[in-house]
Amino acid sequence: MAKQIVRYSTEDQENQENKKGLHRSWPHLPPELLCLVSSYLLAGDFTTFRVICKSWRSSTSLPRPAVSTLTDSPWSLSPCLMSVGSHKCSFFHPAYQKHDACEIDIPELLDARIRFSKYGWLLLTGYGDDNFSVFFFNPFTKERVELPKYTNRESFITMSFSSPPTSSDCFVIGICGWDDFGFIKRGEKRWTSHTIIKRPEFTPSSYCNPILHKGLCYCLGENGGLGVFDPNDNPSNWIIYHNDKIPLIQEKLDSVHRSYLVESDEGKLLAIFMVEEGDTKTPIHVFELPKLQINKNMMKPRKIVCRIVRSLGNRILYISLGGSFLGPVVPRGLGNKIYLPIFEDKKNIFYSLSTGKYHFIFDNYSAKNIHGLQEPMNCCWIQGRPKLTLNKDFEW
Secondary structure (H helix, E strand, O other): OOOOOOOOOHHHHHHHHHHHHHOOOHHHHOHOOOOOOOOOOHHHHHHHHOOOOHEEEEEEEEOOOOOHHHHOOOOOOOOOEEEOOOEEEEEEOOOOOOOOOEEEEHHHOOEEEEEEEOOOOOEEEOOOHHHOOEEEEOOOOEEEEEOOOOOOOOOOOOEEOOOOOOOOEEEEEEEEOOOOEEEEEEEOOOOEEEEEEOOOOOOEEOOOOEEEEEEEEEEEEEEOOEEEOOOOOOOOOEEEEEOOOOOOHHHOOEEEEEEEEEOOOOOOOOEEEEEEOOOOOOOEEEEEEOOOOOOOOOOOEEOOOOOEOOOOOOOOEOOOOOOOOOOOOOOOOOOOEEEEEEEOEEEEEEEEEOOOEEEEOOOOOEOOOOOOOOOOOOOEEOOOOOOOOOOOOOOO
């Protein structure tokens, strides 16, 4: 029987070569492709990726593609720590691969001070002679919204806003000193100044930004108390609350090192206190504030019962002077942690509610205190949102 002769056309030969390429073994994938994949992996997955084989591990040391805008980064919709330096803005995501921070030129921010961050927007003021200028800026879209200048005799110490500047009900408030504040609503052409009746038993924290929540302004005090006032009253009266659950913070004025107010996605308020090292075995306290009934005639300090938060579940709490928020559900093993705006050797530091200790990500090191480590002054946690472009005729 004659042999059957099979002839291949040039096209058939090319198809055969392509099939061979599809069956390439995993260790022989292109390094550029492996580097791209690894840049999207979170901490635990990135560690697993590196131990697969030698070629995969070596691909993670390749230089990352240049990032010219924040939306080019693989974590543009994930929480990251933003800091404004003298020349560039840095963005660092704590749970992604161990690399230097991403540096991007944003000239609009180089002479500005971050006051508050929420909904993917920054609220900023100028420096020096221009510290009365106020504006919103979105680092993801590079859009800027100018607000009228604040013309009062004192500049703001702490600030906050209620909703994105694109919302019709956006409300901005800034506290000056301890006895007056200014606020402005979208559509208004000038700031309104009010006086707060001073209370000797309450001093608002100069480190904790206020929170606008359901029409009221909430502020934490230097001694752990809670002050609430209605910004629509003139003059406004501080209504003071104390928490019996934290007598240590109540009794020692200097015990509270840092304090933060955070509004959860469930509409609840959380108060976070960082206590001076050596004063307590628990360096960070988290409390859920109860619903408050405000009465203008409440002149005496009142006691409230706050629920101690011992677990965040599968969520992450991000805290910083410029902005704090409770992150959504995250991959297993990364929840129930408080991420701080503090770094050591390019590693982010977080506090675990499970262990009661500070830890370094990508490291097994843990500690009861972080003595000597400081938070950068001009920084905040920020999270991107799906891109929304302002209309050309948009007006504040």
